[in-house]
Amino acid sequence: MAIAAIRTIILYILLMIAMRLMGKRQLGELQPSELAVTMLLSDLAAVPMQDNGLPLFNGIIPILVLVSLEIILSGLMLKFPVVSKAVAGSPIAVIKDGRIDKAAMRRLRMTVDDLAEALRQENVFDIRHVQYAIVETNGHISAFCHPPYQTITLEDMGVKVKDDGLPMVVISDGKCMPWGLQMCDLDEKWLAKTLQKMHCTIEDVFIMTATKTGDFFLLKNKDVTASEGKH
DSSP states (O other), rough: OOHHHHHHHHHHHHHHHHHHHHHOOOGGGOOOHHHHHHHHHHHHHHHHHHHEEEHHHHHHHHHHHHHHHHHHHHHHHHHHHHHHHHHHHEEEEEEEETEHHHHHHHHHHOHHHHHHHHHHHOOOOOOGGGGEEEEESSSSEEEEOGGSSSSHHHHHTTOOOOOOEEEEEEEEEEEHHHHHHHHTTTHHHHHHHHHHHOOOGGGGGEEEETTTTSEEEEETTTTTSSSEEOO
């Protein structure tokens, strides 16, 4: 039992490292080669987990080979567009200038229902509004609507707003998040000064977010009310 548990832990760690090396794409965003490798990795890892009589090395070697091949192939795709096109294919427009391309849909084996469903996922519920719809290499559909149906932006309205930047978590459950501070162009001195004004320590804070302008949101562990302020 202990041997099986140890083998499982080793394979789990190996798979986590392998997936980390391959990137952070979600399942629906995987290219064909990445999806094939992911499926093969799961099968290869399952065999030595279930069969204690099989040498663990026999399961590790194929996993390392597959990950190495995927990394090499990704490098070739990055350097040579021809390889990328051969492996992943090219985007295909199924709607162009408001007209549905039936031939393209047949090549993709896509039905009208498939197209309508994909457009609904893009918050487009009337196919007449679509000027372009492109099936990306990962199978996702990108939609671009005719100008009258596009979302109005503040720039279109001539409205100017202050850029406060992206709110980032700088304290999470009593722990400082240096990456969040770095993204806001802030430092721990600013954090210490702000917490001092709020009469609390890092350990007292459940969550704190901040922007590059110094605006922050703070929620204490023992306080049900939130405090907002500006440096």
